[in-house]
Amino acid sequence: MAKARMNAEARRLVGLLQGRRVARLAVSEPEGLEEAIRKGLPYAAFEALMRALGLRAQDLARLGNLQLVRVWRICRRRRAADPLGGRGGLHVPGRWHARGTLIVYTSATLSLAALELLVHADRDLVPADLVQIEIDLPDDLDMERVEAKSLPANWKRYPAPSALGRIGRGWIERGKTAVLRVPSAVIPEESNYLLNPAHDGIKRIKVIGRRRFVLDPRLTS
Incomplete structure (x- = not known):
């Protein structure tokens, strides 16, 4: 039937x-x-x-019988071997997490991932060994979602308000889903997808491609 x-x-x-x-x-x-x-x-x-x-x-x-959600990550070559490990969060805090957290940031499009990279890097010091990671999320994998309208008025500010870190920490601590969809502070109409490497659902998330990523030099000049 x-x-x-x-x-x-x-x-x-x-x-x-x-x-x-x-x-x-x-x-x-x-x-x-x-x-x-x-x-x-x-x-x-x-x-x-x-x-x-x-x-x-x-x-x-x-x-x-396909997955609908494809996300992207851009990282240094040394992180590309284990792109879902989330170890970068152990050393550097982010908009949605505190230092010491296993977490992976991905974006809905490769172009958004590139913009996220640029706003967090000194343009004169953008690494030359970048790798773009293509990742598929199963369509039936449960995920939570944060709507921009539910956030404080200053949520796009840099440094990020502490309320966002509490949201990310609460999601990690609840441990109900492997994915949290959040609005991008760079382009609020688009989304980033946070992945929790400690959740069992991470085993169903697949890396389907890796290749060298090179920014157009006009973006860093």
């Missing part, structure tokens, strides 16, 4: 797309939709389809 329902939803999605090109593929049949998903159908497209059809994210994910 569930498979039949998914096939029906796939046909409805195909009808909505009406042969338009998605992820460089013309989608005119359910198999084409699944291939488009595998080729990287943007999450924004998923959201538009969900709104149009009244589907849940989980329903669309099952069409291709």
Whole structure:
């Protein structure tokens, strides 16, 4: 029954797309939709389809049995071997944590990860050994979310107000989820995803790619 329902939803999605090109593929049949998903159908497209059809994210994910949430991290080469270890938080405090915390900061897009790097680094001293890490979060992995409207008016300030650190500490101490989605102080309309390496759910989070990351020199000149 569930498979039949998914096939029906796939046909409805195909009808909505009406042969338009998605992820460089013309989608005119359910198999084409699944291939488009595998080729990287943007999450924004998923959201538009969900709104149009009244589907849940989980329903669309099952069409291709794929993960919907892809996040990015940029780090030094020495951290790239264990990008989900969170050991950097043991030595350096952050907006959502205190020094001594195992935590991993990731961003919803690679470009946001680059901006987060730039605002926290001296532009004359940006490391030359940066690595971009591509990470998939399972669509059915529970996560908590912090909305910008629930935060103090000065939440984007630097240094960050202590209230944000308390939110991060509370999330870590509760230990209910491996992921906390928070608004970015750089671009509040976009999100960062905090990962808790001490949570069992971290085992289901997969690193799917690593490659050298080079900033355009105009950004550091």
